[in-house]
Amino acid sequence: MRFSGVAAALWTSLASATILQNGQVRPNDYPDTTISTISSYNSSWHTYPPSAPELSYKGRWDDKFISWWSAPGLKFGFQADQVAISFGNYTSDGVLVAYRLDGQDWMLTNVTSSTTHLFVTPSTTGYNLTTPANATQTLELRVTNWAYGVQIQCVHVSGGAARLVKIPNYTRTMELIGDSLSAGQYATLEGLSSYSWGLMYGLGNVEFSITAYPGDCLHEGRCYADITVINLGTNDNNTANNVTATEYYNSYIQLINEVHTRWPQSQIIVISLWSGFGQVGNTWQQGAGFLDETQNVVKYFNNGSLNQQGECSSCFVYYFNTTGILQHNDIGPQYHPTDVGHVKLASHLMQYIKLTFGWILEHTGPEVQHDTLYWYVPLAKENDEEDY
Template structure:
């Protein structure tokens, strides 16, 4: 990003120089995305129902194929040169989705409730690079954390077919709040560090169960009626959309029907730390312990990374300093799960708490090796990586994602498998004019 000016103008005269055209790769960022709505009856398509075996739903979707949480997705292979999707009544009208074929850049469209959208056609860039009888890959992601789509059916050209794609062999789950869901990023979920981490690693399945304002402690926080020690076990998030559909009894997420995560990243506590929510340090610590125990019980082989919080920056004299938040408590959670007494103890299941009936059955036994790891965020972000609304800028999210990628690479030996297709969209800023 740059501001057009003449270097011949002296510094003393800059105040009278009013030309300030901001160029971003020589163009204005596009926000009026193409209208992809089409009349289904005017096409001769082969149609698949939303529960077709060839469709792979990414993230959390309910039994009615309604998407929840951050960056939920849909992925499948297809032959031919057309893909259309009919969206149902529980689609948020106007929600922005990103979609692409193979390794092409993300395309975007605002989705209309109860409408069919033609997303891939013979004029789509790159579609001619694949033989009509060879499968292409189609992927769709919902960008916003508060809105979602409902898939009713998927269409391909007459004589074409959908193809089930094989899942990648490694999985990441991110559990968080607004910092993980990408709040105030350009494309929200698709600009978040959580998405950037998983997509940046490449060849990795991922789910982001994060929602703005939520606490780890199970109480009301910023309009969220429950905390992650309760909501993580649910299919839906805590938003008003979920309340309108489910009321106060959202469905449980059936972990047994989905592959286990290999790595779980937890970034929670910014909302607990706000005095408006009246969470004590002790309640936060105990809730964090409870959540980690619950995740380990569901996925006993998963490695769990707990993240230190970045809590914004404040002016101090003639510089800036990063604000602390639950520094001792998060470190104490790490120490608890890495203590010799914890790792060597013979764990027996406590009596089942009838007030927490949603928790999966406890599994006795302890690992004899640490499974909780501490990711220190200190020094990654600077004050200008935080936007005016207290959340990272696009660049800030990218920095956190990049550091986490390297942490996982060094800690667990995960290769960086991304091969070239873009991860973050609209972040390639450069000056391509030589006379300004």
């Protein structure tokens, strides 16, 4: 798989980090879900291999059941009292994963190689809230980082019927192709704080993959749904990479042609580059890398399809203008969006897709981005009290 050499060198440095929130250290003492051995915890486990048909892998995984890229996941139904997962020796030590039971809030834990983690017991929040009590429940796990993640060795269930259940895939699919801005680099939960995650998981009932990796360039990038979103070019626009406007333009056309050859029915959204903010006089102004070239790529595919009113019945490439969505304080110290910046981008893209393609926003309850419920607490009073 591409970038495997780079990823192998990087993943060991991703195991632990301090999360700063407005200059304050955010607590990250997540619960330890490790159990020493399966047999020592319970002797009546039914174990499934990673290739079991009941297991649905989301995003990018290789044939060794190793996760790649941004926010890959594993999802399955079960009828059992306990669920545990064993991770193989290719798992990044200490990698942070999010998991949840049915529609409960995400929970976080660190996993490491060659260990087994207990994710569901009868004391887990939301356990057996379904009717009837023995109905199928769902466990979903997502890897937060954007490189080498986890290796699934096997899944264990015990109690009740002690079996896994295949969860049908959604009928809509999306692909997002990008770089570190889309992968969520420097966001608090990386992939799970990114606008890519917020967009596609927020739409609901969508199978999606985020093919995004820090440092990726359009000029050498190759990747591939109902809707394909492309946000590439920021690294090409870096003068250190010496990518010319002509090379950028031609590579973008080539990439779209490849995507459309692979997915002829896919609608493609091209995101304009916001390229950070610079101070101009006494205010700030958004940059615009490869602005003309990006717009000309869209025109290349659509010019022959426009009628006299500027409408297009056969267009499949669309231009999403980011101007005005982000402000300079939506960009963090490492030149990437803050969590708030990612939420703003995701929200605008969701509405754009709703208005352009008529998609209904179906995610109506379970949280999408974890740890974004912020409020100020003065003297133990919440800010919903009128007299504080």
